[in-house]
Amino acid sequence: MLNLLKHLFSGWAWKMAWRDSRPVRWKLLLFSASIVFGVAALVTIGSLRENLTDSVSSQAKSLLGADLMLSSREPFSEETQSVIDEITDDGGVEAKEISFTTMLAVGEDAAPKLVTVRGLEPIFPFYGQVKTEPEDAWQKVQQSPGLIVEASFLKRMNGRVGDLAKLGEKELPIIGVLRQSPPSGSGFAAMSPTVVTSIDVIKDSGLLGARSMVFYRSYFKLPKTVDTQALAKANREVLGEQRVRQVTSQKRSENVEEAINRLYLFFNLIGFSALFLGGIGVAGAIHIHISERLQSVATLRCLGCSAARAFAVYLAQCIAMGVVGTVAGIVLGSGFVYLLRWVVASLPAGLLPFAVEVAPVGWVIAKAAGVGLLICICFALLPLLAVRQVSPLAALRREEAAMKQSGRDPFRWLVIVALVALAFGLTWMDSHDAANGWKTALGYIAFLGLAFLFLLLAGKLLRWLTSLIARPSWPFVVRQGIASLYRPNNQTGLFMVSIGLGTFLIFTLMLMQSILLQWLDPVRLESKPNLFLVDVPPEQNAEVGKLITDTGVKMLGNAPIVQMRLTEIKGQPVSELVGPDVKDGKRIPRWIVRREFRSTYRSELTETEKLSAGEWVADYQPSADGGVIPVSFEDGIAADLGLGIGDEVTVSLEGFGETKKLRVASLREVDWRSMDLNFFIVFPPGSIDDYVSFNVMAAHSPSDESTAQLQQAMFKRLPFVNTIDLSLILKTVQSVLSAASKTVQIMALFTVVTGGIVLVASILAGRRIRIRESVLLRTLGASRKQISQILAVEYTLLAAMATLAGSSLALVASVLLGNLVFDGESYQVPWGLLFTSIAVVISITVALGMLLSRGIASRPPLQILRSQ
Known part of the structure; x- marks a missing residue:
């Protein structure tokens, strides 16, 4: 090992690596592109995660609006009030909130909608701010009765500032529109529009006596000398007995950071998948490159060059490939980060609960660079180890004989173990869960291992089946195309992994969308509730039932x-x-x-x-x-x-x-x-x-009109009865799922593009072998058309088998997930969409293969024979 490092850091090895790469330098640069998108994904995702967590940490108190919050479903008891008095006596400042859900309508004709009404004291929030339009609406609502509503709610109501809204027994004017809501202590605030008013309006609304889901909260700004966590721990037992929930600003930020970390881990695993797929592409490309350079290695050995010194020459080439690919990935990833920065800056004010400064992060870039370079080198070492076993006599032998010796090299297993350990360690570290992160890491390794193993076995099965079923009576181009699948130095396994893994990821996302669409299908939901009427007094059951029936619900x-x-x-x-x-x-x-x-x-x-x-x-x-x-x-x-x-x-x-x-x-x-x-x-x-x-x-309800009619009738007769319209919630869920699906698809494109680069690199890497074969065939009398047809048969079989293998994995995953989601109900696999997508992938792969193989059949035989 020391001898190898000495040669690797010598000027001679790098000079020889540069000279040896001259005829294939552009190919090596293309091979290095295999890891570009994997590194770019790690830079983008890691930087965004650091930006978000830094913003959460720096603005932790703004997420809660206070240092400490106490929350209860009932008015605070004497015991709880004693705790509050102790906090305020020690310098704490208290701000109260009363909130509940109710129906609210603006104007006479609009159907009421479920909203969350928050009554707040004017000193809240202690951290952060409330943004309204007009700017003084927050002050006005504290001075005179009125409401501030979300812009989306006012738009659905076809209302405007100044219109009257009925809240319980009161008619109140809309004073303004919320651009940034006050921080909320509830995790359910996003389920319905927020309406803000003063706490006195809430008390006078007449709705607190009804059976509404009322929350009583107190927010506290504490002196800097008070340890908030220690204070919460000291009062935990007393407040727990009173069924009062405590939330600190630190706890709130930890919850947000935990959600960010989970999302980061999911997307980062996609980035790792792209990087590992790129590593496989590097391994396949280096395999072809080394197989073509073995004669040069043998010549060097004949001239007295040691095995370690020759190995250092080609290891230097692989390191250079990794550096070029990593630098390109960093540049591309940083570009994506700045693009996200522009996207975040263009978002409407108040959409995000905290300000985010998006920029590339130095240590994330360093980590992505190190990981990308390590994976590139490790995968390159698998075929590169063959150089160590080339003897001087190989100059007189077939190069395939020398390559076979590397399969018995124990260092190959050491490299494989190092790759597995690297993937496991990185995933565990990125899970940010010391206790259970190893399970996620183990699951990811198992996923990669099973997917790669399945695709590689599918490639071996393809070679075995084609060699078994081929018949002399078949057309010449078909037999030759099939024979290309199991010829020496074939790339069937590489094609299977690059095409199959990309197909698996994209088809899995596509089928998951189908599952969600079927689950939310209106026809399926016809017999399911889409309206809930809450807080119906028992004595008015019959009246509410009649209203439901009369409106066609x-x-x-x-x-x-x-x-x-x-x-x-x-x-x-x-x-x-x-x-x-x-x-x-x-x-x-x-x-x-x-x-x-x-x-x-x-x-x-x-x-x-x-x-x-x-x-x-x-x-x-x-x-x-x-x-x-x-x-x-x-x-x-x-x-x-x-x-x-x-x-x-x-x-x-x-x-x-x-x-x-x-x-x-x-x-x-x-x-x-x-x-x-x-x-x-x-x-x-x-x-x-x-x-x-x-x-x-x-x-x-059979229609939106029936729902609106029922809501209006109920609001006029029994305004305290809350009507929860699930169709609105389902639409919100659908929009969120759609946005999430698009985000995941964009991230999956990193893997798909990497697979495409690996495919292009593997086709170009094998171009020399295909040219040689085509010349031999032309020498034996084959026409250019026949050679093109042979290539088309080979690419069609490869694309079909790889796509079918990847889609089979996706189909199994979707069926398991579909049965889990539907739990015994009929999940219909979208066969039409699946077969159409398979045909599209096969067509694109064959077209790409034929395009990159253009000119192979037109090479003159004499030119190649002379070079031999």
């Missing part, structure tokens, strides 16, 4: 809701089961203490449920069980609580001051994706009928 379900909290599990208070010191029994998640369970009663299972254990109880008989109510628990929540059949729990009925003992009579599997009336706990009829707080109704 179909009622699909009506669930009475009983609100409760778990107080004991198997005789132990839940507060004793959430701490870190739990010894006896199962420790339960902390959120169980704060959660308000909204349960129902019914006599039978629904279509989205399946009994997994125990016996379903359809009727409650108090005398049969001593007053203990037999209930059905959902599987997941039962597992979290450590409950089995026959176990008992105690619940407190919210608003009634009573407790009930429950016995787990059955367990259910629930399809939570169904967007239906699903519940964690289901009671038998007759057990809790007298404790209903409100009803939730599910319905299906």
Whole structure:
């Protein structure tokens, strides 16, 4: 090794590498392009991730608008108020918020829409700012009753600033439009438009007395001397018992950074895939290059050059290839970053919750350069190791004999292990999860290994099958085209990987889109709820039902809701089961203490449920069980609580001051994706009928007109009943999925373009061999047309097998995913789209191969024979 390094760093090796590359220099530059897009992807994605995380870190407090937030579904208790008083007595400043969801309409004719109304005190936010149009709207709304709404909501309402909107019992003017909303402590704020007003307007709206989902929040600006994390930890037990949630600015930024890291890992794996595919292209190209230079190596050996010195010459060429490809990748990736910078700068104000300065990051560029160079060199070493085993006698032998010796070289396995370790280490490091990141890294290595192995085996299968089924009676051009697949120095395996992997990625994304489109197909959703009516008073069930029927909407379900909290599990208070010191029994998640369970009663299972254990109880008989109510628990929540059949729990009925003992009579599997009336706990009829707080109704509206008619009628009669229009949410989901899909497709293009470069490089690398073969065929009497047809047969078979192998992998993945998503429902594979796409890929590959092979059949035989 030391001897090799000495020769590698000598001037002679680099001079010989430069001279030896003269006739093929342009090819080596093309081979180096195989890693350009992989390096560019790493630079782009890594820089963007660093820019985002730096922005989040520097503006962490602006994401929450405060140092600390306390949130509760109920007005703060005396115990919670005592904690608040201690914080303010120590120099903290408090700003209050009351928020809830409700229906809001602007004007008389517009159908009301579900919005999130936030009542805020004027001193909030402590960090960041609220941007409105006009600029003084935030101050005006604090001085006189009014509303500030999102521009998109006002546009849907065909309204304008100055119009009146009805909020509960009040008619309020629209004072302005939000350009940048106040920071929100809720993760659900994006599910509905935000409406901002003063906290006094909220209190006077008359909606807090209704059964709305009200949140009470207090935001705090703390002195710089106060450790926010330590303060939250000190109050965790007291606030936990009061079911009050704490969020610090550090925690909020950590959550955002975690989401960024997950997205970064996904996209970075695509970049790694492109880089590894480029490495395979480099290996194939170097294999051809070295096979053509073995005679030169043997000549050097005859002149007294050592094996290490000869090896250093061609290793220098590979390092130069890697440097050129890496530098080009850095330049291209930096260009993409500046393009993203322009895109971000052109986004509307307020679209992003924080300012982002997009620019290339130095250490990310250095890391991408190192990774690209290492992968290029490692893959190049696989065929390059053959140079070490070339003896001087090889000058008199066939070069193929010398190449075969490299297969027994133990250093090849060392290089392969190094490549696997490099991929594993980089993926683990980029996962930013020391505990579970190795699982992601192992899964990625397994994915790459299985995909490459499958495609390589498919190539071997193609060669074996074609050699097995070829018949002398077949046309000459067909037999010769088939024979080209298993001739010496063939590139069938390289073609299979480069075309197959790119096809697999693109077709997988295409089929995933098909799955989502089928899942969201309006025809499929005709029997599913697309409207939910929440907070329906039990005494007005009939009136609401009549309004639904009169507007042509179909009622699909009506669930009475009983609100409760778990107080004991198997005789132990839940507060004793959430701490870190739990010894006896199962420790339960902390959120169980704060959660308000909204349960129902019914006599039978629904279509989205399946009994997994125990016996379903359809009727409650108090005398049969001593007053203990037999209930059905959902599987997941039962597992979290450590409950089995026959176990008992105690619940407190919210608003009634009573407790009930429950016995787990059955367990259910629930399809939570169904967007239906699903519940964690289901009671038998007759057990809790007298404790209903409100009803939730599910319905299906056949058209937007029917939905608007129902919303208008409901808003006029019962304004506190919230109508959740799932069709709007589905449209939002579809737009988000569409944008995400386009982003993923753009990232997948890095891999596809790399595969195309590898394909071009491999075709050009084998051009010399094909010219020699065509000359021999022409010498034996073959015409130019026949030689072109032979090439067309070879490329067609290669493209067809590679595309079919890649599409088969994508099809298997889509079927597994489709069955998982549809869970027993019929997932229809889009065969027409799939076959059309396969035909397009095959046609493009064959056309590209024939274009790059142009002129092979026209070379004069005498010119080639003289060169031999």
